[in-house]
Amino acid sequence: MLLYAVLYLTGYDLSLGRHQAVPPLGEPYAGPLRARLTPGVEATTGPLGQGVGNAVGMALAQAHLAQLFNPAVPHRRGPLHVFPRVRWRPDGGVSHEACSLAGHLKLGSLIGIYDDNRITIDGKTDLTFSDDTAKRFESYGWHVERVADGNDLGALDAALAAARRVVDRPSLVIVRTHIAFGSPHKQDTPRPTAHARRRRGEAHQATPGWPSLEPFHVPEEALAHWRLARERGARLEAEWSKKYDAYRQAYPELAAELERRLTGRLAEGWDEGLPTFGPADAQATRVASGRY
Numbered sequence: 001m002l003l004y005a006v007l008y009l010t011g012y013d014l015s016l017g018r019h020q021a022v023p024p025l026g027e028p029y030a031g032p033l034r035a036r037l038t039p040g041v042e043a044t045t046g047p048l049g050q051g052v053g054n055a056v057g058m059a060l061a062q063a064h065l066a067q068l069f070n071p072a073v074p075h076r077r078g079p080l081h082v083f084p085r086v087r088w089r090p091d092g093g094v095s096h097e098a099c100s101l102a103g104h105l106k107l108g109s110l111i112g113i114y115d116d117n118r119i120t121i122d123g124k125t126d127l128t129f130s131d132d133t134a135k136r137f138e139s140y141g142w143h144v145e146r147v148a149d150g151n152d153l154g155a156l157d158a159a160l161a162a163a164r165r166v167v168d169r170p171s172l173v174i175v176r177t178h179i180a181f182g183s184p185h186k187q188d189t190p191r192p193t194a195h196a197r198r199r200r201g202e203a204h205q206a207t208p209g210w211p212s213l214e215p216f217h218v219p220e221e222a223l224a225h226w227r228l229a230r231e232r233g234a235r236l237e238a239e240w241s242k243k244y245d246a247y248r249q250a251y252p253e254l255a256a257e258l259e260r261r262l263t264g265r266l267a268e269g270w271d272e273g274l275p276t277f278g279p280a281d282a283q284a285t286r287v288a289s290g291r292y
Helices: 002-009 016-020 050-069 094-104 133-140 153-165 201-206 220-250 252-262 285-289
Strands: 111-116 143-147 171-176
Touching: 002 220, 050 094, 050 252, 094 133, 111 133, 111 153, 133 143, 133 171, 143 153, 153 171, 220 252
Parallel strands: 111 171, 143 171
Antiparallel strands: none
16 A cells, blocks of 8 residues: 555556555556556565565675676676665564575665564564564674654654665664554554554544545645656656766676666576486486586
């Protein structure tokens, strides 16, 4: 829902009315937003932890591409920025191994935002969770920032700016939030109440500062402010394209190889030298793959 709202507000080809109804299965907006089906969605993840693993993979890809395609400063972010800094919310057990790897590899382009609302579907997190998250990530080799109030945008901006200045290791910004903030009788309650059910009637009306009871209402002033992102995005894309054109002229072979990889084309002769196995060559798959 948050991603759909952000995409709509920033001007992607998604209608506000479309999200109010349940579309037929297979259409772009049915169920979770999917890469290659929904405009603006670059990657799709599912089980908890998979999103964090995906983000770490993107940061690792950035480091790999910088090493191969930034000839001027191969060990740092140089003239070509292929991926932006990645942001995510850590969930699930898989995230621990992925984050440990990110710290070990010193992936300084990675920024994690931890939504510390202390609520799960079944109740408060202290039912099953007593870790010191900051110390755990520091032990992984991460830089850690803290924001005491998720509604304090100045503090949040300052924490992200501090994280961006750290380029030799990943960063985690721990943000204390309250689920269903401002909603009477629902704030800081388990997710089936505050997160998954529709809010209407008295609770909706009593939410402080909201100007309308109309479902999916977007104030014109807010929409106009969000749509400014289109101008900024167009400017940034034009600047990047200009830099990339200069890069292509200066390093044509590297640019050609980069474009081959980004389009998913296999290199010429990629299968030369692959071993072949006959009926008498039965062996464990891990052994066979090691012979490549």
